Amino acid sequence: MARIGVVGAGYVGLTTAACFARLGHDVVCADVEPAKVESLSRAEVGAHEPGLPELVEEGVRGKRLRFVLGNDEALSGVDFVFLCVPTPTGADGAADLAAVHAVLREARGAVRPGCAVVLKSTVPPGTAERVAGLLGRDDVGVVSNPEFLREGHAVDDFLRPQRVVVGASAGGEDAARRVVGLYEGTGAPAVVTDSTSAELVKYASNCFLAMKLSYVNSLAELCERVGGDISDVTEGMSLDDRIGTAFLEPGPGWGGSCFPKDTKALLSAAEEARVDFPLLRATIGTNGHQARRVVDLARAAIGPLRGARLGLLGLTFKAGTDDLRDSPALAVAALLAEEGARLVGYDPCVRRDCGPVRVLGSAEEVARGADGLLVLTEWPEFAELDWPALADSVHRRVIVDTRNLLPLDKVVEAGFHLVNLGRRA
Numbered sequence: 001m002a003r004i005g006v007v008g009a010g011y012v013g014l015t016t017a018a019c020f021a022r023l024g025h026d027v028v029c030a031d032v033e034p035a036k037v038e039s040l041s042r043a044e045v046g047a048h049e050p051g052l053p054e055l056v057e058e059g060v061r062g063k064r065l066r067f068v069l070g071n072d073e074a075l076s077g078v079d080f081v082f083l084c085v086p087t088p089t090g091a092d093g094a095a096d097l098a099a100v101h102a103v104l105r106e107a108r109g110a111v112r113p114g115c116a117v118v119l120k121s122t123v124p125p126g127t128a129e130r131v132a133g134l135l136g137r138d139d140v141g142v143v144s145n146p147e148f149l150r151e152g153h154a155v156d157d158f159l160r161p162q163r164v165v166v167g168a169s170a171g172g173e174d175a176a177r178r179v180v181g182l183y184e185g186t187g188a189p190a191v192v193t194d195s196t197s198a199e200l201v202k203y204a205s206n207c208f209l210a211m212k213l214s215y216v217n218s219l220a221e222l223c224e225r226v227g228g229d230i231s232d233v234t235e236g237m238s239l240d241d242r243i244g245t246a247f248l249e250p251g252p253g254w255g256g257s258c259f260p261k262d263t264k265a266l267l268s269a270a271e272e273a274r275v276d277f278p279l280l281r282a283t284i285g286t287n288g289h290q291a292r293r294v295v296d297l298a299r300a301a302i303g304p305l306r307g308a309r310l311g312l313l314g315l316t317f318k319a320g321t322d323d324l325r326d327s328p329a330l331a332v333a334a335l336l337a338e339e340g341a342r343l344v345g346y347d348p349c350v351r352r353d354c355g356p357v358r359v360l361g362s363a364e365e366v367a368r369g370a371d372g373l374l375v376l377t378e379w380p381e382f383a384e385l386d387w388p389a390l391a392d393s394v395h396r397r398v399i400v401d402t403r404n405l406l407p408l409d410k411v412v413e414a415g416f417h418l419v420n421l422g423r424r425a
């Protein structure tokens, strides 16, 4: 059993803390927000993350998991410190490391000899080496251990990961070996490398997935123009196991708190290293064009948008989360509002109005009197709606389904004109 300090109780830090407690370790998790620390100490988890409330409750009750205000306890008296603080996009597209640096300044005088300082926050290549210098402690190993947690699956991804990646900065080799040991219970293969390579694995993975999605979104546009069905195209591609089946669904663009930030940060790191990376630029550029493309499809199907009442189904950046950060649905909404559309929306995980979108309590309310419906998030329940009943309550029977989620036959049978991505309208 190890003593572990986790700095930052966001979804990565909280998942890390609760899962290490589940694996039998003694964990103290620090945050700077008093309200958050108080509610977590009562085992109340605000975020929508399946399985996490139960794990936090189990850890707190079993006294293997504690939440504290301020970082002191999570830095001193532990064998491992995991940094799980945000690294948002800075002014120039690069990752802003202010929070990481602030914790390291505190850690300098606080951590015990022999402690491993582990960077779980997503940081640009070379950061662990640089901060090892900043920390200035020869008796402490600095290790990179990126996370690969998907929102909505974070607990499962932590406890049953496909891989564990651990990178040692110079002199941190022993600390890295000990970090690998913490994951023994998960049975996952470990890639043990230098810290810069480990940092790159994280960016390279997210950017590769984003690139796959931008590729599919462009293919979908091509299908619409030349005639072709993107589902059949991707099915045909995916039977080649070098391509695989995952991340081939077209959509209104990729969003969330990771892909937009990480693609920009890797591009910025490449530029700084004077490496031209046109693939990454195109990946980002293609995504920037998706919301506009959805609005063009809506206008083509519905007609002029000024004054139209449009019902948006789904607002979060993907299904299974309540996260609205960098949500493509909201990017589409902003453009629709710019064209003068009146917007109402429904999302199973959103209760408050979002910018120009008045949020209602059900899909049925959103449909009432609508001049058009847009499916923007792939919540499975949207596929189960009563289409004949909705057909009677809308003003005009037009749907733009950007997730290709709805059952085509039922929706068309109910009298709707259905527009999908990657299929001729």
Ligand code: UGA
Pocket (backbone or CB within 6 Å): 147, 148, 149, 150, 151, 152, 206, 209, 213, 246, 247, 248, 249, 250, 251, 252, 253, 254, 255, 256, 257, 258, 259, 317, 318, 319
């Ligand atoms: C992503 C990665 O999948 C995780 O492995 C990583 O750990 C995490 O970022 C992170 O860096 O912390 P997440 O942001 O939760 O996880 O979201 P994803 O499930 O990857 O979805 C990203 C975006 O792609 C969403 O907007 C989603 O709707 C979109 N998407 C995904 C599609 O449009 N089509 C698909 O087929 C799959």
